[in-house]
Amino acid sequence: MSFLDQLNPQQREAVETTEGPVLILAGAGSGKTRAITYRIAHLIDNLGVMPESILAMTFTNKAASEMAERVEKLVGGLSVAKPAMATFHSFCVRVLRRDIEALRIPSGIPGNPPIGYTKKFVIYDENDQQQLVKSVMRRLGIDDKQTTPRSVLAHISWAKNHMLDPQEVYLQSADPKTERVAQIYAEYKKELAKANAFDFDDLLLETVRLLRAVPEVREYYNRRYPYILVDEYQDTNRPQYELMRLLAGSKHNVCAVGDEDQSIYSWRGADIRNILEFEKDFPEAKIIRLEQNYRSTQNILQAASAVVANNVQRKGKNLWTSRQGGTKVGYYEAPDGENEALFVADKISKYLREASEQGENSRVAVLYRTNSQSRLFEEAMRRYQLKYHVVGGFSFYERAEIKDMISYLKVIHNVNDTISLLRVINTPVRGIGKTTLETLERVALETGLSLWNAIKETIQRQLLPVRALAALKNFTDLIEDGQAMLAGNYVEHFEESSLGESAEITEEQSRTASRRSKDQQPFEDETFFDPMAFDFGPALEDTPEPSAADDSAVAGAPAFRDPGAPANTAEILKFLIDRTGYIKLLEEEDTPEAYSRIENLRELVNAAMDSRDRGETLDQFLDHAALVSDADSYEAGAQITLMTLHAAKGLEFPLVFLCGLEEGLFPHSRTFLHPDDIEEERRLCYVGMTRAMDSLIVTRAVYRRRYGTDLPEASIPSRFLDEIPSQLLEELGTSSRGRSTSRAGAPATHEREVGSTHYAYEDEDQSVSWAARNKQRRRAPAVKTYNSIDNIAEFFASRGKKFSLPKLPMEEPRGVKGFRPGQKVKHPKYGEGTVYQREGDGEEAKITVQFPRFGLKKLVEKYAQLERA
DNA sequence: CCCTGGTCCCAACTT
C-alpha cells in the first residue's frame, strides 16, 4: 500500500475509484501519467486484477511504452502477463487482424469466396492515399487542377473523422464541388476494398463498425478488457470516442484523462464535446480535478495561465504550484531567423556547459510551430558543434528506398495492393514503361481484374510485344518467389553466381558503412537511425519466445540458405535487395547520397531482424512500419531536442525555447479566419510554455524569409507575447553592451567568438519598456522590405540600435577551397572564368562563375572540379 | 524506354 502514500488526495481518489466511469481533468504537470500508472499498479497489486485485463489507450507508441515502463517499475516482478498498452490505431489493427473476417458476407455464387476484407489487409499511408485518389480522379475524368487530390483527400478524411459515408456527404452537399468529392469518395472506398487496404481513418472506423455489427466480437473484447483507460482524452475524435464507449461495455469501468486547455487536435476531428458528453453517456461518472502543478515555477505557470485565460471557450481552472518565484520568462527579439537560431544555440551551449560543470546532465527543448523551422536550428547547432535530436520531419519510412522495399513486401503479402504494385513494378527499372502500363490498366479495367491478375492474363495470352512480356514475367517471378519463400516452399532456381557478392549484407559491412556515412555527414540522418522508430511498444498479446535459431543470418550467411522452411521478413528483404540488384545499382552510382541510401536499407534489414527476434510475422512488421509516428522517435536521453509544439505534448524539460512568436507563423496564418482556430493556437502556446520546468525563453525574428527564394519579410510580434504579463518577462540579448567594439578587427579565438556577441545587438533605448516598444511596432508595420544584411543593419541603426553580423570562423572542410569573388578559376568543361559571387560556406558553398563562352554558372564548390587559374 | 533539366506550384499540426 505504500506507493499510494506518495499521492495527493485528488490523485489518490483518481487511483482508488476503480469501479464505474471516471473522468480525470488533469492540468498541465499535475501528475496525470502518475495517476494513470498508479491506478494500474493499484488494480494489479492491491485489488488482484489480472494485468492482461487492463487496456490503456494512448495517442503515440512512445506514450504507451513509457507508461508500460513506469507500471513495471511500480509493480515489482510483473509476471509474463502485462496490461495492454497501445495507441488507438495499433489496437484497432490488432482487432481487425483478428476479427475482420466476421464482417464478410457470402458472395452468393457457388465456389466464389465471400466478399469483404480479409486478415491480409494492408494499410495505406498518406502517399498511397493520394496516389489512389489521383487515379480515381483520372478515371472519372475530373480535372485535378481546380479540384486537387490534396483537398479531396482532406475532405474525405474530414468526413471519416465525423463518421460520414459517401452517401451522407452527397446528401449534405450544397455545391457541385462537394458532390464531386462525394463521388470520388465512393469510388475511393471501392478501390480500397478491392485492394484489401485500409487508410488510417478506416482503422478506427472499421473497428467501430465491427464492434457494432457483431455482438460476439464486441462481447469478447468486453470480457477480455474489463478495465479501460484513455489518455489525452481531450484529443479523441468521434470514432475514438465510439470505440471507447463500445469497449466500456455494460460495466463502464472506463477512466478518461484529459485537459481541455491542451486540446490541440481539433483539425484532426478531436471534439471537445467528448468531455462534456462523457457525463451524458456515463451519468454515474465521477469527475476528479488535479490542479496542483508539480512541474513549473510560479512565474512560468502564471505566464502560461495568463495567455490561455484569453480563451473564451473554456471552463477555467486554478492551477497552482508550490515552486514560488523562479526566473522570469526570457524574451529575445532577433533581427532575423538565422540570428534567432544562433542565439538559441549559444544559450544552449552555455547552459549545458554550466550544467555539466556542476555535474548535472540537463535537457533542453527547442519548440516551434512548423517543421520547416527546424532547418535553421539544425544549422546553428552544427555550428556550435552541439549534438541534437530532431523529432519528426522526414521520417525513415518516407524515404524512397525504404518505401520501395516496403512496397515489395506489401505486394508479396497481398498482390491486390495495386498502389504498391505500381510503385515497384519498374523499380529499379526493368523495362516496364508507360505504354506497357497503359495497356495493362486497360486490360484490368475491361476485364474487371485487379492489376496483378491483369498482368498474369496479359502474359498468358501474350497481349504485348515479347520484350515487354519478358520484363513482366521477370517481375511476376520475383513476387511469386517471394511468396514461395514466405510460404516455405521456395526452390532456388538461379545460380549462386547471379547473386552479386556486393548485395550480401554482413555485420562487418554494415559497420563500415555506418562509419563511413557518419564520417562524411556527421549530423545528417540523426533521426533516421533511431532504433526506437522500430519499437512496436508492448504487444497486446504475449509474443512468443524469440527463436534462438539462426543468428548466422546476422553474420552474413546467404539470405535463403534454408529452403523449405518459411522465410522470415529479413530473409525476404535480403532476397529482394539481391534479386532486384537494388544495392548494387546504388553502389554503381557511387555518390554520398547513394551510400546513405544503402545504409538505410541495411538499417531496414536490421529492423526486420529485430522484428524476427520479437517473433513477429510479415504483416506485423508491415503494421509497425505503417504505424510508427514521428513523435515516437523522441529520445528521453537526448540533451537537445528539436520538435514541433504538437510533438512536445506530454513532455517536460528544465529549459524550453519557444521560437518564432510572430503573427502568421504562431499563431499560424491559416487560423486567422476562424476565432476557434485562434483559440486552439493559444492552447498550443499554453502546451509549449508549460513544458518548461525551470526556465522558459521565447523568441521572435523581426525579419523572416518565408520561402527559400523570397525576400525576408517584416514580422509582427505574436499576440501571445502581448498576453504574457510584462512583469513576468525579462528581455535578453542586451548583456553584450560595449563588447562588440572592443573586439572589432582583431580575430578572436574560436571559443570566444562563438560564445559572445555575434548574435547580440545593443539596445540604446532601455527606458522604453518592452511592451511599449512592442505596441509601437505593431501599429506601424514596416513597409520597406529588407533583403540583405546591410539593410538589416540599417534598420537597426534607424532605431538607435547596433546590429553586429554573425561571424563565425569556421574550419573549411576538405574539398572546399574558398574561392572569393574576383578570383580566376578553371573548370574542366567550361574553361577559365571569373568568380562572380559566393553563397553559403563550408560544405554548402555555391559559387557563381562568369565563363566567357558559357555565361554565368552556379556551381557547388565541393563537387565542381575548380582550380585556381 | 530512360534520363535530364526546366518549370510550376506548394509549404501546419499527425495516427
Next chain:
DNA sequence: GGGACCAGGG
C-alpha cells in the same frame, strides 16, 4: 527549399 510533372534528347 523541394517535390511533381513534363518536354525533349540520348
